[in-house]
Amino acid sequence: MIYIISPEFTPIIDMLEKYLIGKRETIALSLATFFAGGHLLLEDIPGVGKTTLAKHLSQVLGLDFGRIQFTSDMLPSDILGINYYNQKDGAFVFRKGPIFSSFLLADEINRSMPKTQSALLQAMEEGVVTIDAVAYILPKPFFVIGTQNPHEEVGTFPLPNSQLDRFMCSFGIGYPDKSSERDILLGKKIDTKTQIMFSPAQIEALMHKASEVKLSKVLLDFLQEIIAFTRESGKFEYGLSTRGALSLVAMVKSWAMLQGRDYAIPDDVQMVTPFVCAHRLVFREGTTSTKRIDVEIFTHIHPDT
Amino acid sequence: MRFSLPSLPTKLDDLVLLDLAYIVVLLPLILMLKVPMILFSIIVLSLLYFKRTPAGNGLILFVFILGVLSVYLSMYGAFSFRGLSRLKLFLELLVYVLLVVVAMQRLTRKINFYLLISPFLFLALSLFFYHSIVMLTYVIFEVFFLLWMILTHRMQSDLVESFRSAMVMFMYSLPWVVVLFIFFPRISFEHANYGFKGETVQRMGHDGTMYLDNKALLVPSNRIVMEVGFEKQVPPSHYLYFRGSILYIDKKDHWEPIPPFVKRKNHVSYKKDGIKIAYKVTLYPTQKRWIYLLDIPQSPVKESVLDRDLISTVKHFIKEPIHYTARSTLNSKFYDKVDRYTLKVSSRFDPKQNPKTYEEALKIKNLYVSKKERAKAIVTFFHTKSLTYTLKPEPLDINHTTDSFLFDKKRGYCVHFASSFTTMARMAGIPARIVTGYKGDSSNALNNYLAVKEKDAHAWVELYMNEHWVRYETTSTASHIEINTVGSENEQTNSPTQSPLAKKINLYLMYAKYQVETWILYYSNIRQKQLLQYAKNNPRFIFIFVISLIALLIITFLIITYLKRPRYSSEALSILQPLLRSLKKKGFVRKKDESLHQYFMRYIEDNQEKKDLRIHIKEIDKIYELIVYRNLYTKELVQRLKKLIKEFHKI
Numbered sequence: 001m002i003y004i005i006s007p008e009f010t011p012i013i014d015m016l017e018k019y020l021i022g023k024r025e026t027i028a029l030s031l032a033t034f035f036a037g038g039h040l041l042l043e044d045i046p047g048v049g050k051t052t053l054a055k056h057l058s059q060v061l062g063l064d065f066g067r068i069q070f071t072s073d074m075l076p077s078d079i080l081g082i083n084y085y086n087q088k089d090g091a092f093v094f095r096k097g098p099i100f101s102s103f104l105l106a107d108e109i110n111r112s113m114p115k116t117q118s119a120l121l122q123a124m125e126e127g128v129v130t131i132d133a134v135a136y137i138l139p140k141p142f143f144v145i146g147t148q149n150p151h152e153e154v155g156t157f158p159l160p161n162s163q164l165d166r167f168m169c170s171f172g173i174g175y176p177d178k179s180s181e182r183d184i185l186l187g188k189k190i191d192t193k194t195q196i197m198f199s200p201a202q203i204e205a206l207m208h209k210a211s212e213v214k215l216s217k218v219l220l221d222f223l224q225e226i227i228a229f230t231r232e233s234g235k236f237e238y239g240l241s242t243r244g245a246l247s248l249v250a251m252v253k254s255w256a257m258l259q260g261r262d263y264a265i266p267d268d269v270q271m272v273t274p275f276v277c278a279h280r281l282v283f284r285e286g287t288t289s290t291k292r293i294d295v296e297i298f299t300h301i302h303p304d305t
Numbered sequence: 306m307r308f309s310l311p312s313l314p315t316k317l318d319d320l321v322l323l324d325l326a327y328i329v330v331l332l333p334l335i336l337m338l339k340v341p342m343i344l345f346s347i348i349v350l351s352l353l354y355f356k357r358t359p360a361g362n363g364l365i366l367f368v369f370i371l372g373v374l375s376v377y378l379s380m381y382g383a384f385s386f387r388g389l390s391r392l393k394l395f396l397e398l399l400v401y402v403l404l405v406v407v408a409m410q411r412l413t414r415k416i417n418f419y420l421l422i423s424p425f426l427f428l429a430l431s432l433f434f435y436h437s438i439v440m441l442t443y444v445i446f447e448v449f450f451l452l453w454m455i456l457t458h459r460m461q462s463d464l465v466e467s468f469r470s471a472m473v474m475f476m477y478s479l480p481w482v483v484v485l486f487i488f489f490p491r492i493s494f495e496h497a498n499y500g501f502k503g504e505t506v507q508r509m510g511h512d513g514t515m516y517l518d519n520k521a522l523l524v525p526s527n528r529i530v531m532e533v534g535f536e537k538q539v540p541p542s543h544y545l546y547f548r549g550s551i552l553y554i555d556k557k558d559h560w561e562p563i564p565p566f567v568k569r570k571n572h573v574s575y576k577k578d579g580i581k582i583a584y585k586v587t588l589y590p591t592q593k594r595w596i597y598l599l600d601i602p603q604s605p606v607k608e609s610v611l612d613r614d615l616i617s618t619v620k621h622f623i624k625e626p627i628h629y630t631a632r633s634t635l636n637s638k639f640y641d642k643v644d645r646y647t648l649k650v651s652s653r654f655d656p657k658q659n660p661k662t663y664e665e666a667l668k669i670k671n672l673y674v675s676k677k678e679r680a681k682a683i684v685t686f687f688h689t690k691s692l693t694y695t696l697k698p699e700p701l702d703i704n705h706t707t708d709s710f711l712f713d714k715k716r717g718y719c720v721h722f723a724s725s726f727t728t729m730a731r732m733a734g735i736p737a738r739i740v741t742g743y744k745g746d747s748s749n750a751l752n753n754y755l756a757v758k759e760k761d762a763h764a765w766v767e768l769y770m771n772e773h774w775v776r777y778e779t780t781s782t783a784s785h786i787e788i789n790t791v792g793s794e795n796e797q798t799n800s801p802t803q804s805p806l807a808k809k810i811n812l813y814l815m816y817a818k819y820q821v822e823t824w825i826l827y828y829s830n831i832r833q834k835q836l837l838q839y840a841k842n843n844p845r846f847i848f849i850f851v852i853s854l855i856a857l858l859i860i861t862f863l864i865i866t867y868l869k870r871p872r873y874s875s876e877a878l879s880i881l882q883p884l885l886r887s888l889k890k891k892g893f894v895r896k897k898d899e900s901l902h903q904y905f906m907r908y909i910e911d912n913q914e915k916k917d918l919r920i921h922i923k924e925i926d927k928i929y930e931l932i933v934y935r936n937l938y939t940k941e942l943v944q945r946l947k948k949l950i951k952e953f954h955k956i
Contacts, residue, residue: 002906216934218874263935266900303900304933305874 001271006260012060012197018190019056020049022180026173028258029275030057030145035210036254038168038247039124039144041109041279048173050147051105058103061203062196063141066101068120070112072155076119080129094131099123102139109146110156120144121163141203161280168247169272170279171290206257213253214263222266223249225301226273230281235296237282248276266303273297317464319416322454326424327407329450333431333443334400341375342401349408360412368412372405396433403427424451438821449475473868476861483857491830511549511742511762512593515560515720517706529823530743531588531597533755540582544635545745546765546776547597547757551614552739553650557658558703560724560739569613569644577601579636589626589831594618597742597757599633600776606631626831637776643736643769651736651769654728659707662725666732676770679733680777683726687711687782694718694783722779723764736769740776751816756823877932877946884925884950902926917956925949 005013005028016027030053033040042050058065068079081097098104099120106120123129124144129136146167148159164170176184198206215223227248231239240248251272256264274290277297282288317325338346348371352364360368379401380394407423428447431440453464453471460467511530539545552560563569579601588597596609596617605611606629609619643651656663669682690711698716702709707725710717723739730737744763749756767774824832840846873879878901885895888908895904905926909919928946931937 002903214934214936216936218933221874263930265902265930265934267902270898270900298898302897304878305871 001267003259003267003271005258008260009258015060015192015194015197016053016056018192019052019194020173021183021188022176023049023053023173026053026171027057029169029171029255029272032251032254032258032272033169034061034141034143035207035257036168036247036250037141037207037211038250039146039166041164041167041170042145042147042173043150043170043279044147044172044174045149045151048175050145050173051107053173054103054105054145054147056194057145058105059194060197061103062198062200063102063143064139065103065105066098067105067107068098069107070109070116072111072113072157074112074116076116077131079116079120080123080131083132094134094136096136099129100136100138102141102143104142104144106144106146108148110148110158112157114157114160117157117159117163121159121166124166141207164279165241165243167279169251169275171275209262210254210257211250212262213256215249215253216263219264219266219269222301222303223252223269226269226297229297229301230277233300235284237284240277240280244276244280248273251276270294270298270303317457319458320414322458323411323416323420323424326451326454327427329447330424330427330431333435333440334427337397337400337434339379341378342404345371345375345408346404349412352412356412359414365409365412368409369405372408376401376405393433396430400427400430403430436826438818438826441821441826469868473865476865476868479861480854480858484854486825486828487836488833491828491833511595511597513550513562515552515724515739515741515764517558517560517701517703517720517724528759529589529756529827530591530759530761531586531757532823533587533745533757534585535753535755536583538753539745539747539750539755540580540635542745542747543637543778544580544599545747545755546600546637546740546763547743547745548600548602548615548617548740549595549597549742550616550740551767552741553647553653555654555658555724555728557706563647563650567646569646575601575615576640577603577634577636579634581632581634583630583632585628585630587626587628588623591623594620594622595742596627596629598631599635601634601636601639603632603634626835638773640773641769642772648736648769651738652731652734654731656732659705659728659732661708661712662729663732666729670733676735676768679735680730680768680770680775683729683733684777684782686729687722687726687779688784690715691784692717692722692782693785693787694722694780695787697787719764719780722782723766726766726777726779726782730766730768738767738769738774740765740767748815749819751819756819875933877929877943880943880946880950881925881929884953887954901929915956921949921953921956925953 005024009028009031012031013024013027017024020027030040034057042053044050054067055065068074077097079097079099081095081100083092083094085091086093109117109120123138124142127138127140127142129138148156175181223245227240227245230236248269252264252268255268255272256262259268274294274297277293278288278290281293283292283296286292335343335346349368352360352368356364376398380398403423403426407420410417410420428444428451432444449471452474453468456471456474457464457467460470533539550562553563554561581603582599584599586597596606596619598606598615598617600615602611602615602617605617607619607627609617609629611617665686666683669679669686673679673682692711693716695716696718698718698721699714701714701717701721706721707728710721710725711729727737727739741762741764743757743761744765745755745757746761747755749758749761766777766779768777769775840850873882881901889895893908893911895901899907905922909922912918925946928942928949932942932946
């Protein structure tokens with residue numbers, strides 16, 4: 001897929017690429033998810049740079065970074081925070097959990113018990129945490145990157161589909177290509193420190209801009225054809241939900257904005273659809289992957305016809 | 306009560322499709338259903354409406370009993386094996402039984418094979434009951450509709466999509482249908498009866514005798530008996546009396562001619578004066594021996610014999626269509642010196658048979674001396690009786706037919722009028738005879754062309770006065786005419802208030818109707834032979850035929866391409882088509898999953914060295930994007946796009 005990232009966003013991608021060599025597309029997609037106001041699910045084996053991506057992305061965006069390493073004995077209060085009794089003041093004081101940060105890395109999300117998972121996922125959906133009948137509003141923007149290892153099954157609690165649906169996008173990072181790998185092995189020195197590229201006001205403006213991207217009638221027809229295909233073709237166990245469809249639209253808009261356009265074209269749709277659908281759709285026969293979803297949908301639904 | 310309209314689902318259930326097919330197919334059959342079957346259908350429909358779940362065995366049994374009962378009641382009176390040997394009655398029974406069986410299966414709400422083929426059976430059965438132009442058109446619609454429903458079922462698609470496919474298939478089949486229709490071997494109607502008794506063939510049209518009893522079913526049939534081509538215009542209708550046979554002997558319930566074994570002077574002694582006229586006749590197989598001629602024929606035609614009553618017959622039954630040219634002198638009064646036997650026979654009557662009429666006739670006989678005055682008095686008498694001309698009379702008292710007709714029932718058609726008039730004339734002392742044959746109807750005429758149909762069969766009276774036979778149109782003594790029964794009476798349909806243009810249009814419509822009837826509805830093996838014969842003689846006809854067939858092929862091809870034309874998601878895309886076509890011709894094929902933007906980018910990459918082209922394509926891509934995806938639909942942009950595409954060919 002050919003795409004040209006707008007000059008507005010090239011510096012940030014360049015900077016991040018120093019830490020994640022050869023993964024420009026992954027970086028761009030992560031940014032798009034962020035500006036679309038969604039959450040990201042990284043599914044890959046350990047050691048390909050999931051944490052690196054999250055850490056540096058938060059730095060570049062100037063957001064305060066929180067990290068939770070999920071384990072099986074974790075309780076919801078470990079994420080949300082607790083009310084403890086302050087003997088000095090003689091009153092209960094709320095200590096905020098790691099969820100009260102703008103940029104949260106939920107590492108190995110499928111390792112914890114469903115109770116803990118759902119505490120996080122509810123917060124992700126509503127942007128509000130309620131502890132002992134007091135509602136605490138989470139900071140804005142609030143961006144979660146969840147990671148999970150799809151190949152490790154022992155001692156994990158796979159996320160149910162209803163909870164997977166809360167993530168806007170999901171993709172893996174994958175192994176680097178040969179030349180990038182060589183650069184990594186050589187251990188190239190990073191001369192510059194990461195610096196904040198966007199002010200909070202700028203981020204808010206960009207998020208607003210992404211939501212304002214125009215969708216023409218022809219493009220909406222195309223989008224609806226895709227949505228209808230997932231529901232009616234009989235290839236999938238179940239079709240894209242309405243939330244899934246909304247996520248698709250938000251991603252399309254955000255991806256169009258990354259390329260400096262204020263309108264979306266079919267290319268944007270073709271680009272983001274597999275990543276929006278990968279964790280939402282399950283093939284009736286065979287395994288589900290971004291690649292296969294891409295092929296199955298777009299050999300049937302054609303743009304500009 | 307909820308008043309929300311049910312929204313039309315895009316994909317219809319198979320049962321709904323089947324029901325739609327039933328509605329269309331059963332519509333013409335409803336007209337032939339008898340009241341018990343209609344009641345049965347209404348009960349089944351209401352059961353289907355109120356019971357939305359599959360019916361149990363009890364209900365099915367109930368419907369079965371109900372069905373058998375209504376079939377029995379519908380066929381009551383005709384229900385015997387003898388009755389079933391008549392084709393139409395048998396088919397009627399088939400329709401009823403099929404209806405009951407379909408109703409039973411439909412109530413179970415399960416589709417099986419028999420239910421699926423039943424619409425076709427209904428369609429086929431309805432063809433036996435109706436053969437008019439309206440039905441022809443409706444059948445074409447039915448065939449299309451069934452095709453549409455089948456495609457909707459097979460494609461599992463919505464009605465609009467399958468409509469297009471059905472239309473395409475229908476168009477594909479059209480040339481085949483036309484060719485097959487013309488050349489497919491046909492069997493004649495007589496062969497097609499398959500051992501069933503003929504449908505009162507003997508009683509339709511003219512045959513040698515004339516019945517007055519209630520068996521005298523009058524079936525107004527549109528079957529063409531003969532076609533007549535005159536040299537000039539068709540003469541006025543009061544001359545168009547085609548003579549069939551002459552009846553002298555009153556046999557109470559019917560009239561008979563003088564038997565052939567009676568020897569009479571067999572020479573034509575009529576004096577001919579009047580308008581001379583020549584005409585060509587094509588007579589279709591009648592299975593009878595009469596050659597119909599206008600009076601007064603000048604000479605016998607071909608192998609026929611003209612007897613002394615001016616009746617022309619051939620030796621063998623007419624089984625093949627025959628063509629003959631004849632000459633006649635038109636006159637309604639002609640000189641004949643009759644022999645004594647004929648005079649005796651044409652004066653014979655039985656006064657006891659119709660005493661009332663005899664009484665009246667005697668009064669007239671005593672009052673007037675001259676036969677002409679007596680005849681005039683009889684006509685006046687008929688007028689005073691206020692008789693009604695109708696094709697649906699009540700049966701007469703067979704032993705006193707004339708009395709019964711003139712004094713009691715007072716309703717009848719040509720047969721009853723002619724019979725009564727003849728009887729009364731004889732009683733009044735005027736020798737009289739009945740002539741049967743056909744009376745040409747000028748509503749079936751165009752320019753010099755006249756078609757005579759079976760329903761034009763007629764009977765009239767000739768009185769012998771002063772050594773002349775004088776024709777009397779006895780039906781004109783009727784005081785009332787039941788309009789619905791005489792649609793062919795030209796003077797009534799062509800009311801003088803019509804403008805000349807409307808008249809002309811009317812005439813051409815009738816001509817078209819006539820052509821459709823002869824060449825499509827009654828197209829037979831005879832017509833096939835005729836067509837082949839015609840083609841043999843006229844090479845130009847073959848040329849025209851081939852040309853029109855090619856024209857038909859082209860038209861269907863055009864319609865198919867129109868139906869299958871690609872439809873684009875946007876207008877801009879259709880503007881781009883010439884460019885896309887020329888790129889394709891250059892061997893640069895667009896991948897199916899490629900958007901136009903990707904396609905253009907790939908093209909630019911492949912043609913790096915051509916700078917002009919690159920800029921050009923880039924601009925086209927940009928404008929297309931702006932129009933379609935940025936919603937910037939302005940005239941300038943569209944103009945610019947069109948201009949760029951035109952210029953592309955120059956580069």
